[in-house]
């Protein structure tokens with residue numbers, strides 16, 4: 459049953475957070491996740507539409523994406539394409555259907571904490587930073603964000619990514635529009651980042667793969683060994699943990715082949 463006492467549309471982040479602090483409150487972005495909840499009892503539903511968090515801006519070597527930016531806007535953003543071969547645009551393009559992409563926001567995708575996100579493993583692989591607000595502003599590396607409950611009661615303002623590097627991303631799902639069973643992303647700049655998502659509660663870095671690739675190339679057997687030993691996976695309706703790990707190995711092998719970092723023989 460849904461019971462919501464007050465619907466508000468604050469005009470600033472300060473006003474939004476003041477209402478949130480009163481308790482039994484929730485922020486509303488695109489509403490695609492909140493709308494799927496059957497049991498909600500709330501004092502305040504705080505619509506973020508008028509908080510001016512819908513923007514994509516370039517500043518020096520960074521790109522700042524407001525939390526209320528829709529997934530569709532990211533698909534089409536040329537600026538975002540200058541970051542790590544545009545893997546964030548590519549991941550956004552693969553998220554669900556156009557109807558969902560037109561209303562889902564990047565902030566809602568991150569803050570909903572859904573394990574099957576297409577977006578969060580890619581953000582992890584590009585060392586994104588998050589700007590969060592709880593009366594004060596906090597700039598947090600995304601690697602330190604996942605699994606830390608102190609951030610779940612903050613308002614996400616923006617996502618900061620860099621305009622450099624190259625990278626590649628793969629996702630595996632039953633059909634084109636299904637939520638992913640496995641997401642893998644790998645990037646290179648002055649360091650290597652490998653991340654997997656949709657197979658564990660949180661997206662995870664594959665540090666063994668990063669270490670090997672920072673020294674040179676990797677063979678497909680090494681990729682399989684690293685994924686087998688290091689990747690955490692759970693079984694659910696979409697597949698057994700072991701199956702997902704095998705898929706993750708195959709996706710990473712495909713990516714390192716594409717980036718020219720595979721060692722044959």
Ligand SMILES: Cc1cc2nc3c(=O)[nH]c(=O)nc-3n(C[C@H](O)[C@H](O)[C@H](O)COP(=O)(O)OP(=O)(O)OC[C@H]3O[C@@H](n4cnc5c(N)ncnc54)[C@H](O)[C@@H]3O)c2cc1C
Nearest residue numbers: 485487488489490491492563565566567569575576614637
């Ligand atoms: C049919 C369907 C298929 C989907 N398929 C995929 C898929 O394949 N891949 C994928 O990645 N996603 C997919 N999604 C989208 C994903 O599951 C979420 O529904 C979506 O990303 C949430 O975004 P939203 O803007 O609608 O957030 P909302 O539903 O408005 O909010 C989600 C949560 O985040 C909180 N929140 C929102 N914005 C902020 C903020 N700025 N600061 C703090 N908290 C905030 C809300 O309070 C709420 O708890 C799918 C959704 C649907 C409905």
